[in-house]
Amino acid sequence: MGIFSRFSDIINSNINSLLDKAEDPEKMVRLIIQEMEETLVEVRTVSAKAIADKKELLRRKQWLADQSDAWELKAELAIKKEREDLAKGALAERLKFINDGVGVEAELEAIEEGLQSLEGEITQLQQKIAEAKARQKSLVARQKTASSKLKVRMVLQGGSVEETLSKLEGYERKLDELEGRAESMDLGKKSLSEEIEQLAKNDEVEAQLAALKKRVESKSQETK
Structure with missing residues (x-):
């Protein structure tokens, strides 16, 4: 051409x-x-x-x-x-x-x-x-x-996404169980801060108890 x-x-x-x-x-x-x-x-x-x-x-x-x-x-x-x-x-x-x-x-x-x-x-x-x-x-x-x-x-x-998500859900469940076990081991235990707070509450209760006793004794003396 x-x-x-x-x-x-x-x-x-x-x-x-x-x-x-x-x-x-x-x-x-x-x-x-x-x-x-x-x-x-x-x-x-x-x-x-x-x-x-x-x-x-x-x-x-x-x-x-x-x-x-x-x-x-x-x-x-x-x-x-x-x-x-x-x-x-x-x-x-x-x-x-x-x-x-x-x-x-x-x-x-x-x-x-x-x-x-x-x-x-x-x-x-x-x-x-x-x-x-x-x-x-x-x-x-x-x-x-x-x-x-x-x-x-x-x-x-192809289903690979669903399979991957399913595996992730399984991993998350295992992590939840591990975290639950760790938290369960701490049940009943008090931290230092919690123990100190408890001491303060005990002192307050003792003070209220002493005050109550005084009021009861005072009322008892008045009735005699």
């Missing part, structure tokens, strides 16, 4: 439509980008050659113009020397260079048109590549999301 035929196919293609029909869109978009980038390199190579040809023709055009001017000066000199025959010969040579210059000018116009066309095609191709790369990023992101969802669902449906 020729470069310009390939280029036309790429430019006229609907990337989204191609990807929607593909069995493996991510692989397809990679192939599309590769094809377009290879075509872009080829188009730029053609453009570079056209630019080189243009520069060469411009140099030739200038050389032909210089030669035409030189023969015109020779014709003028011949006329001044009254050598009309030599003047005619010089003008004939000048005409050859003028005609060659016209041909070169036509070639330059054709090359310039071709370069403008290539410039437009390169712009279109770059836009297509950008479009394909943007779609590629979207596909990669969607694939990662889908893969993550699939892994989560496989884990949930």
Whole structure:
């Protein structure tokens, strides 16, 4: 397939439509980008050659113009020397260079048109590549999301989560039992703070008991 035929196919293609029909869109978009980038390199190579040809023709055009001017000066000199025959010969040579210059000018116009066309095609191709790369990023992101969802669902449906939670519940039950045993060993034991508080309460009770005894004795004496 020729470069310009390939280029036309790429430019006229609907990337989204191609990807929607593909069995493996991510692989397809990679192939599309590769094809377009290879075509872009080829188009730029053609453009570079056209630019080189243009520069060469411009140099030739200038050389032909210089030669035409030189023969015109020779014709003028011949006329001044009254050598009309030599003047005619010089003008004939000048005409050859003028005609060659016209041909070169036509070639330059054709090359310039071709370069403008290539410039437009390169712009279109770059836009297509950008479009394909943007779609590629979207596909990669969607694939990662889908893969993550699939892994989560496989884990949930596989029962491993329930099994793990069940094991954790068993561990928690064992810890509860251990903590219960530790706490049971401390039952009946009082801390230093609790014993000191108990002493204070005992003193208060003794004081209240003594006061009660005094009141009872006082009432007993009053009744005698």
